[in-house]
Amino acid sequence: MSEWWSYRLEDFLLFAPRVYWRLIEAQNAALWPLHVASVGAGLAIVLLVARRPQNAMPWTGLVLAAVWAFVGWSFLLNRYAAINWAILYIAPAFFLQSALLAIAAVLPRGLTIDGRAAGGRTGLLVALAGLLLYPCLPLVSGHPWTSAEVFGIAPDPTAIVTLGLLLAARGPLLAVLLPIPLFWCLFSGLTLLAMDEVEAWLLLATAAFVPILVLVGRRRPQT
Amino acid sequence: MIITRRRLVEAAGLGAAAALLPTRMRAQATAPLTRVIPSSGERMPAVGLGTWITFNVGEDPALQAECTQVMAAFFAAGGRMIDSSPMYGSSQAVVGRGLERLGHPETLFAADKVWTSAPANGAVQIEQSRRLWGVKSFDLLQVHNLLTWEAHLDTLFAMKAAGRLRYVGITTSEGRRHDLLEQIMRGHPLDFVQLTYNPVDREPEQRLLPLAAERGIAVIVNRPFRQGELTERLDGEPLPGWAGEIGATSWAELILKFILSHPAVTVAIPATTRVDHVRENVAAAGGDLPDRSMAERIAAHIGAL
Numbered sequence A: 001m002s003e004w005w006s007y008r009l010e011d012f013l014l015f016a017p018r019v020y021w022r023l024i025e026a027q028n029a030a031l032w033p034l035h036v037a038s039v040g041a042g043l044a045i046v047l048l049v050a051r052r053p054q055n056a057m058p059w060t061g062l063v064l065a066a067v068w069a070f071v072g073w074s075f076l077l078n079r080y081a082a083i084n085w086a087i088l089y090i091a092p093a094f095f096l097q098s099a100l101l102a103i104a105a106v107l108p109r110g111l112t113i114d115g116r117a118a119g120g121r122t123g124l125l126v127a128l129a130g131l132l133l134y135p136c137l138p139l140v141s142g143h144p145w146t147s148a149e150v151f152g153i154a155p156d157p158t159a160i161v162t163l164g165l166l167l168a169a170r171g172p173l174l175a176v177l178l179p180i181p182l183f184w185c186l187f188s189g190l191t192l193l194a195m196d197e198v199e200a201w202l203l204l205a206t207a208a209f210v211p212i213l214v215l216v217g218r219r220r221p222q223t
Numbered sequence B: 001m002i003i004t005r006r007r008l009v010e011a012a013g014l015g016a017a018a019a020l021l022p023t024r025m026r027a028q029a030t031a032p033l034t035r036v037i038p039s040s041g042e043r044m045p046a047v048g049l050g051t052w053i054t055f056n057v058g059e060d061p062a063l064q065a066e067c068t069q070v071m072a073a074f075f076a077a078g079g080r081m082i083d084s085s086p087m088y089g090s091s092q093a094v095v096g097r098g099l100e101r102l103g104h105p106e107t108l109f110a111a112d113k114v115w116t117s118a119p120a121n122g123a124v125q126i127e128q129s130r131r132l133w134g135v136k137s138f139d140l141l142q143v144h145n146l147l148t149w150e151a152h153l154d155t156l157f158a159m160k161a162a163g164r165l166r167y168v169g170i171t172t173s174e175g176r177r178h179d180l181l182e183q184i185m186r187g188h189p190l191d192f193v194q195l196t197y198n199p200v201d202r203e204p205e206q207r208l209l210p211l212a213a214e215r216g217i218a219v220i221v222n223r224p225f226r227q228g229e230l231t232e233r234l235d236g237e238p239l240p241g242w243a244g245e246i247g248a249t250s251w252a253e254l255i256l257k258f259i260l261s262h263p264a265v266t267v268a269i270p271a272t273t274r275v276d277h278v279r280e281n282v283a284a285a286g287g288d289l290p291d292r293s294m295a296e297r298i299a300a301h302i303g304a305l
């Protein structure tokens, strides 16, 4: 791109913020009360990972695989792509993430998740925040409640909850499961930053701190 | 057939609101300022309608209806040129749906762009754009942001020679690559050039606007309000008393009158989501325009705020 230094972040924003929030509203309206089921499933796997880590797989992998495919199809392809052509190129990554999570669910020792392991507590807190606090952001952002973003329905909390659970995970597949949710947090964080929305900072902080926490967790001996 | 105001209003679903439309608009419909396209002699109302961001509303029915109402008010006020691009998300489709609802106003001047780095994709993209607009052919096609400009200009000139396109143009914005633009304007028989010009972005006055006039190239002005930054900044500031001397009743009108006061400018294409704003914008092309000294006064005043 020529004269790239003359471009600002806002120059890449193709749509007005109100159009984006109305997309989320439309998604919520079309899917309610599926939110109860998706948050319920999310809480169930957090509980499993915390209390019975030996049974955490395959359920964690399967639930996450299902929501990544569902959000990729129902939100990214069916709604978001209409106002942002870049999403057409990004949506396949959601399906890839879903496939990888499904593989992790069934592959023995591909991934183990333990809330009691190093980094596990922090991970579970991140996941719980994604499940319960993220939908409450309208309280600070001033957006209507009807545009609350919920795990399994909207992509941002889905990525945050996934990264939280992955913080509690170990195994050879971890390295391939992290990049897509991290990339999404960065992409969506920058988009929301261009829109001047507070949510941007949560996503960018997640994209910045999760890799650091993963690296720190690796150094510590596993208990 | 020239589409009537009543038909437009009904088609936009405004129904009884028709009675509330100001009489000023009716006056506009009869006498918007027009400028001549040098390469053909065709006259063109001097305020058009942009679609970047404002018309990218996807499948949202309420926002689509809002866009249709903006288009209805635009045509009813005598506007003709609508500008879009395959880069603008769903904007082309939203324009297309609006045109369909309005019964395809014959006064439409359809201006779109080709925007792809692959030379061979140009023709396919143009055909896709045409389908989205739902028009038989485009009046004007422009190479967007000079991307792959040599190959796309070849395609566009070939379409024009074959009678499938009326005008060929090229665009840039925010002052980017003006040197290359100047070269292209000198070396190719362009009908239109599109660039950014307003009271605070005045660089085109140096070379590009005089060159356009000299070579008989029509000029479309984009980002008249710096994508709303200018109108937002001025919002709340009192309009100077002397604005009334040229009939400007708002900052938007004053800015557009400044732009149109340059004799090389053919059309300014502000974008908006609001019916009152589109009316105000088209109205800026009515009444008096500032002379050179008044234009300088406008630029100095706005620049100082």
Ligand SMILES: NC(=O)c1ccc[n+]([C@@H]2O[C@H](COP(=O)([O-])OP(=O)(O)OC[C@H]3O[C@@H](n4cnc5c(N)ncnc54)[C@H](OP(=O)(O)O)[C@@H]3O)[C@@H](O)[C@H]2O)c1
Pocket: B049, B050, B051, B052, B053, B054, B083, B084, B144, B145, B171, B172, B173, B194, B221, B222, B223, B224, B225, B226, B227, B228, B229, B231, B252, B253, B269, B270, B271, B272, B273, B274, B276, B277, B278, B280, B281
């Ligand atoms: N490289 C290129 O080819 C290129 C680059 C840039 C732009 N363009 C074209 O040029 C068009 C215009 O540029 P733009 O859309 O970037 O910016 P613009 O027209 O300078 O500004 C649009 C903004 O101005 C506000 N506005 C419009 N009329 C107003 C009024 N009467 N009073 C107060 N505010 C008003 C609108 O808000 P409301 O919705 O609230 O009215 C909108 O947010 C584009 O839509 C596009 O078609 C082409």
